Structure formats: C-alpha cells, structure tokens
Amino acid sequence: MNSKYPLSASLRVDQLLYISGQVGKNPATGTMVNESFDAEVKQVMENLQSQLHAHGLTCEDLVSTIIYLKDMKDYTALNERYATYFAERFPTRTCIAVADLPSNATVEISGIAHFKSQQ
Numbered sequence: 001m002n003s004k005y006p007l008s009a010s011l012r013v014d015q016l017l018y019i020s021g022q023v024g025k026n027p028a029t030g031t032m033v034n035e036s037f038d039a040e041v042k043q044v045m046e047n048l049q050s051q052l053h054a055h056g057l058t059c060e061d062l063v064s065t066i067i068y069l070k071d072m073k074d075y076t077a078l079n080e081r082y083a084t085y086f087a088e089r090f091p092t093r094t095c096i097a098v099a100d101l102p103s104n105a106t107v108e109i110s111g112i113a114h115f116k117s118q119q
Contacts, residue, residue: 010051017055017113021068022047023105032103037074041081044109049085052113061113062091068098068108078107 010019024033024040027050033043045059052058069078075095083090091111101108 010055012055012115015115016063017052017057017061017115019048019051019111019113021066021102021108021110022051023101023103023108025103025105032105034104034106037077037106038081040105041078041107044105044107045082045085048109048111052111055113055115057113057115059085060088061116062111063114064092064112065094066110067093067095068101069095070098070101070106072097074106 007020010017012018022044024043025031025047026033026043027047033039049059052061067078067082069075078095
C-alpha cells in the first residue's frame with residue numbers, strides 16, 4: 001500500500017495488470033523531470049516500464065494506455081518519444097487534454113497490460 005496516497009501503483013487482477021497514471025517524477029530524487037517535454041515523457045515511460053518490470057512484463061505486454069496532456073500542442077512530440085518504447089505493435093490508446101495534472105506535470109500515462117501465461 002502506498003503510504004502517501006490512497007492508491008496502488010499497479011494492481012494485478014487475473015491476467016491483467018492495471019497501472020496507475022505515471023507522471024515524470026524521478027523516483028530516485030522525488031523531483032519532476034522538467035528540463036524539456038521530451039525528458040518528461042521519457043521519465044513517464046520509464047516509470048511505466050518500472051511498474052511493468054516489477055511484474056515481469058515489458059511495454060510489449062501493454063494492451064491499452066490512457067494519456068493525459070495539459071496541451072495538445074505537445075501531441076506530436078509525445079508520439080515521437082512514445083513510439084520508441086514499442087517494437088512489434090502499439091497498444092490501444094486514448095489521449096485526453098486536461099486542465100491540470102498532479103505535481104504540475106504536463107503529461108500522465110496509465111496502462112493495462114496482459115500476462116501471456118499463468119504466473
């Protein structure tokens with residue numbers, strides 16, 4: 001259980017892993033990565049991967065993501081970085097523009113992954 005917020009970073013239910021929204025906070029320092037939008041997206045994806053790896057999964061196991069953007073002008077830059085995390089196929093995806101995000105983030109991504117075999 002997360003002691004700071006009433007949520008689970010990730011939660012397995014049957015053959016699915018639900019991953020809470022990840023922002024560009026560096027887990028080692030606890031500070032937001034905000035030197036550029038690309039750097040923030042990279043940290044978000046690294047945080048998403050960290051949750052996947054904790055369960056023996058990779059980005060290839062993602063079946064769906066939801067992306068929250070503070071400004072749709074960043075959509076193209078988001079896609080450029082996001083695409084580098086997938087080799088064979090992309091998960092389904094929804095992208096939503098929002099007024100604000102936690103920790104003054106400009107992007108947040110949640111995901112659902114599938115376990116291919118019984119673990």
